[in-house]
Amino acid sequence: MEQSGSGYRLTRNSKPFFIKGGAGLQHFDKLKAAGGNSIRIWTTEYADEVLNAAHQQGLVVMLGLWIKPAREGIDYYDPEALQTQQASIREQILRYRNHPALLMWNVGNEYDIEAPSPKVFQAVNAIAKMIHELDPNHPVTTTILANPNSVDHFINLCSDVDILSINVFAGLDYFPRLLDKHGLTKPYIVTEFGAKGHWEAPYTAWKAPLEQTSTAKAGFILPRYRASIATDTAHCLGGYVFFWGTKYEQTTTWFSLFGAKGEKTATVDLMQYLWTGKYPRNRAPEIGRLRFAGGYGTNNLQPQAGSLQDASVTASDIEGDSLHVVWQVFPDNNLLGRNKKKDIAPEEIPNSIIAAHGLHAMVRVPKKPGPYRLFVTIYDGKGSIATANAPFYSRIKSTD
Template sequence: MKLLRKLLWTYMPILVIMPLFFIVLSLVPNRYASAYRDTGRKVFIKKEAGGYKLYRNGRPFFVQGASGSAFLEQLREAGGNTIRTYDTLGLAAILDEAQKNDIAVIVGLPMPMSVYRDYFYADDEKVNAMTEAFRHTVTRYKDHPALLMWCLGNEPVMTWKPGYSAFYKAYNRMLNMIHATDPDHPVTTTVPNFNIAQVMMIRNKVPGLDLISFNTFGKLEQLNGQLEKYDWLWSGPFLVMEWGAYGPWESELTAWKAPLENTSTKKAEHYRYMYDKLMPLKHPNFLGSTVFFWGAKQEVTPTWFSMFSETGGPTESVTVMKELWKKTGHDAGLPRLKYMLVDGKGARDNLMFRPGSARSAEFFLEGDNKAEIASVRWRIMEEDWYKNDKRKRPPATLLDTLAGMSNGRKLLFKAPAKEGPYRIYVSIADEKGNIATANTPFYVLK
């Protein structure tokens, strides 16, 4: 009984105050609404009957975009109209190339996450330096015709926890500076999925943002329901800034925690399903999306999110986006991989080999594959995601382990001599350079 009274005494204020807070918040008009007035700005968000629309140069603009900074000509050819960058490196060239291809640019302004409140945001000198750096960037590029909007931070974490006043003060300072320096373009930020707490803190602590952008992968299927259920919390405009293949954090794992990656063919099917069936295309406040990732990117593997190879070969996902954006028919002439087997087994079999042992790998094509395979590339890479940054490029390809091909689809190789986790990759290409990829993790155990 004493314990129960102690718990009630401790948590009763929270149980009473939190519901009252949500009730009061739901009754307060969304403070961002007054920001959406057409005052002759180049880009603005307009509240119309039943929802919001984005306008660019006086015309409605729906974002059909991608995250990245390269292959802008291919983006235009696929029907895309927007690229989203993560930083300002080479921004002048990106904006110029985008303008040449009639592509709009969402410029990412990178900033430390809120967890660095003591190291960074409590240091006036550091905050001043970042604010002035952003001011210089905004001033330099605010009149570029390719600019669409600014994205202040990528998942900076709008936390509800106490002790973050320095972060919110600095964030609002930079946000206000951008608006004052460039009133012609909206400002957004990103949150992972529809995070109720972070959306609440944006509404309460950062009311000056013009819209919210969601980074969401496997949880995209929940977004429509969350937007409807919590419209009292956020009924403003939004973008889906990152979406695409299931993330490594959402995938099956081997016994040594290596995530299992789908083939590029399976990913392409996933892109089509997500956009057609899960994307909130009919939501009145939806301003568009940017698919992830338009280029080649190392994240756990070199192929996980990459819609292109390192040399620019497009995967089937690029063609799928063209079908979705331009409403074209399905292109059945691309290389399509079904799966890969190593010693006749799949990745779920937790493949463990002795050093130097003779092994084989083989890939299998989908039954409806109609493409002529012009080239096959095999690679074995050591993995170190378990001890280092998952975005760090793996050690060099171990070409000495490759013993040769027994036929067009089967590789004979020797397991590496060094103990540890590895992954074997295959990339097949047709005569036009379209590629399909697959990989299988394995472990060398002495």
């Protein structure tokens, strides 16, 4: 890393290096094809495979060094616990410090999510100091949330950490002003950005967050990226779009930039445009709002259990490709504040789609009362998809 005038820049092989990255574990070849240059992972548990695969594609890796947040049982006031954690990280540094795909070390991820003690930041700084002693060739960063208190703790307590990293979604466009307001003088990286988070989204009366369509997600990201990562190049060293691959978080589609068989979404097309100045030759379909049971997700849909309901969606393809449409119903167990199975994708409700005719479907509402989601996926047959879903609550008709 170099300081250039009033700003900073990364260098790799003596050349300026701006991070055009994907946070995830899959489709490294597609990241390279889209103009990306770096992968971010959160732990060294799968580092050998990722580092080698990235190197084969000419990509570099921000390698995560996991530290336990307080909620996982570690006491940051216990010197013995901290020594044990640091000793483990020391072994990881010695193992991977000479890998040709290593870009930098990333100590921890969102350990500030529950307002941690300053002791956590002091521990991060001690780890960074150790890393510099073991590996003077790679910079060190740490990832926190765009939280004013956390930014202050970083500024005051992490003098040995070279770069601040932030995970930020809806606030991507304005958080650089937060950093400036709090007096950050070091460079920063956005280690996760993307669609509006499920914790930021509006939600139904039964606490089901409303997910953006895949088309809306790309439209959401574009102005925010331009207002921050693409603009603040004196201080921002780049960013990682989340999630480069397929991941179940809240739903199977919320952050997944690819379908189950590797089909890309509009956000992948957008990132290629932002990274290279050109969209791919064949772009993902565009999809509109999903209408179901006489309304939209924002209408707190509560159809009668066992009833038949119409569903429809609008979609188009810029190249005029023939579109194939798949409708599905899933339980929606992952409600705000009740995430007992938040990492387990539910199974599809069988026999819920009575008839499907392209952009229209007849849906049987599950007889068991409770929260569900109706999903629609549009395939263009050329390696791209568009997605939308609507939460609804199957209810039993009152006898009053």
